Amino acid sequence: MGLFAFIKEAGEKLFGTGEANAAAADPAAANARAAQAIHNYIVALKLAPADLGVSFDAAKSLVVVSGTAPDQATREKILLAAGNVAGVAEVENRLSVARAEPEAQFHTVARGDTLSAIAKKYYGNANQYPAIFEANKPMLSHPDKIYPGQVLRIPPQA
Missing domain, CATH: 3.10.350.10 (LysM domain)
Known part of the structure; x- marks a missing residue:
């Protein structure tokens, strides 16, 4: 568990330029689209466990990831993939690990x-x-x- 800080302006550009306007009109829908984009990115990197959950709160620039990672390395890579996205300042780790190992x-x-x-x-x-x-x-x-x-x-x- 824990909260990991990232630089909000750095990272993969997963959200379109129209996201800010859409977020003002319907924040819940914009948050859901952003969470889905981050989820899809983690899946594309072949890191996602079957039970991966991703939520996003644009007001806090916060991603919450949950599920069960097979090992510590995959858990950390999921956190980095979610955090190294432009617009994300923090990632809350709710991932558990099937096989405990030393942290990086x-x-x-x-x-x-x-x-x-x-x-x-x-x-x-x-x-x-x-x-x-x-x-x-x-x-x-x-x-x-x-x-x-x-x-x-x-x-x-x-």
């Missing part, structure tokens, strides 16, 4: 960061960047495609 750390990418620099910071060795890249697949498609404000999963060292 999270790192918010700053301007000028590279996976190598992040690996050096957390592991003491820049050549460990592939571990961070692998831990963030399928959200990352290439080690060089990170952006300021993005939150990454930093797995415990093996």
Whole structure:
């Protein structure tokens, strides 16, 4: 359980430009559409457990995710997928884990960061960047495609 903070202006653009006007007219419907878009994104990444629940509150910029993840890594990837969406400032974690494992750390990418620099910071060795890249697949498609404000999963060292 817990609340995870994200940078609201950074992330995947899942909501259209007309969403703000629609939200003013019918906030409940706009929240439902946004929740469905986030749910569909998690499904497209092949991370969604069968019982995945997603809700969104635009007034609070809050996503709530629930369900049972098969393992800790999938749970964390679901949280990151939901949070690394433009318009989302916080993700409330109501996911349980079928198989308990050590938790990873999270790192918010700053301007000028590279996976190598992040690996050096957390592991003491820049050549460990592939571990961070692998831990963030399928959200990352290439080690060089990170952006300021993005939150990454930093797995415990093996």
